[in-house]
Amino acid sequence: MNRPGPGLSTIAIHGIPHRRPDWSPVAPSLYQSSTFVNPIGSDDEVLYSRYGNNPNQVELAKKYALLEKADAAIFVASGMGATALAHLAVLRPGDHLLSSSWIYGGTQRLFDEELGRLGIEVTYVAPDQVRLWRKSVRKSTRAIFVETPTNPLMRVIDLGPISYLAEEHGLALLVDATFASPVNFRPLEHGADVVITSATKYLNGHSDVIAGAVAGTASFVEEVNRLMRLWGQAIDPHAAWLVDRGMRTLAVRMERHNSNGMAVAQWAEQHPGISKVHYPGLPSHPDHAHAKLVLTGFGGMVGLEVKGGTKATERLLKRLKLVTHAPSLAGVETLVSEPRLTSHKGIGPE
Numbered sequence: 327m328n329r330p331g332p333g334l335s336t337i338a339i340h341g342i343p344h345r346r347p348d349w350s351p352v353a354p355s356l357y358q359s360s361t362f363v364n365p366i367g368s369d370d371e372v373l374y375s376r377y378g379n380n381p382n383q384v385e386l387a388k389k390y391a392l393l394e395k396a397d398a399a400i401f402v403a404s405g406m407g408a409t410a411l412a413h414l415a416v417l418r419p420g421d422h423l424l425s426s427s428w429i430y431g432g433t434q435r436l437f438d439e440e441l442g443r444l445g446i447e448v449t450y451v452a453p454d455q456v457r458l459w460r461k462s463v464r465k466s467t468r469a470i471f472v473e474t475p476t477n478p479l480m481r482v483i484d485l486g487p488i489s490y491l492a493e494e495h496g497l498a499l500l501v502d503a504t505f506a507s508p509v510n511f512r513p514l515e516h517g518a519d520v521v522i523t524s525a526t527k528y529l530n531g532h533s534d535v536i537a538g539a540v541a542g543t544a545s546f547v548e549e550v551n552r553l554m555r556l557w558g559q560a561i562d563p564h565a566a567w568l569v570d571r572g573m574r575t576l577a578v579r580m581e582r583h584n585s586n587g588m589a590v591a592q593w594a595e596q597h598p599g600i601s602k603v604h605y606p607g608l609p610s611h612p613d614h615a616h617a618k619l620v621l622t623g624f625g626g627m628v629g630l631e632v633k634g635g636t637k638a639t640e641r642l643l644k645r646l647k648l649v650t651h652a653p654s655l656a657g658v659e660t661l662v663s664e665p666r667l668t669s670h671k672g673i674g675p676e
């Protein structure tokens with residue numbers, strides 16, 4: 327009889343469940359060491375935390391790979407580091423990247439300011455312009471990048487046609503699914519080749535770490551690992567330990583994010599001071615039908631448009647006590663921020 331494997335919640339706590347030896351610690355040990363004793367005369371790879379082979383880094387990556395149902399994964403110093411290294415692993419000077427135009431402002435700046443400098447051209451296409459995706463593929467196109475759900479409008483992109491296009495043209499499909507976490511959505515099950523996440527957000531969940539991760543095939547992760555060592559992007563062991571600790575409650579936190587997000591969105595939709603609510607769990611959201619099909623839950627992020635514009639928004643923000651005005655998301659506390667001044671500063675009203 328085929329017994330089902332451990333569920334996501336069990337994996338997030340234990341990785342692959344195993345019997346612990348007597349007297350061993352129940353909580354994982356922190357190896358806060360840059361380097362490890364090297365056997366004399368050994369030509370085995372040395373253990374050095376910049377190489378990502380410190381036990382805290384290794385165990386965390388194995389657990390995340392299991393959650394994403396990937397062959398392999400790797401953690402780096404930030405979500406931006408993960409996005410940068412994932413793209414450097416697949417793109418070369420002269421290549422062309424096709425990117426969704428609905429992306430985090432930091433990612434867009436990375437593409438505009440840095441990929442261009444490396445001789446990599448980027449074309450942005452709105453995910454709802456289905457025909458334009460196909461038209462925008464060039465001979466030099468190597469990869470497609472999509473973020474879903476999007477920051478901050480919570481658009482849930484149908485990866486079906488995009489992954490079909492990628493496969494047809496032999497392109498790598500990279501997906502930033504920070505806003506879902508592997509509990510709500512696993513892009514590799516929907517045709518993506520690479521999943522990128524800012525572990526700063528849901529994975530860690532306690533607003534006390536900056537970290538990022540990528541998952542995909544073993545050869546892709548090996549290339550990211552090579553770049554990580556050379557560009558000096560490894561996650562610090564303590565940050566890895568904290569992310570692992572946060573991930574132990576990922577599944578239960580996501581359940582609560584999903585139910586609280588829905589409650590806030592439904593409340594906001596009835597509120598006379600709010601003109602628009604962006605939450606994929608609401609029937610009024612443009613992607614509600616698709617979101618219901620592909621997401622396990624709609625998440626804890628809600629986009630709000632306040633009647634009365636900037637002045638009314640600032641008045642509202644000044645009255646908040648429990649809710650803190652700070653950028654970032656997905657921690658246990660509730661945060662509110664204005665994308666025009668934070669995540670999407672400098673990239674125009676769209």
Ligand SMILES: Cc1ncc(COP(=O)(O)O)c(C=O)c1O
Binds near residue numbers: 430432473523527
């Ligand atoms: C969707 C998305 N991707 C990537 C990042 C970058 O993550 P980090 O701040 O960990 O570098 C963010 C940050 O807000 C984000 O919202």
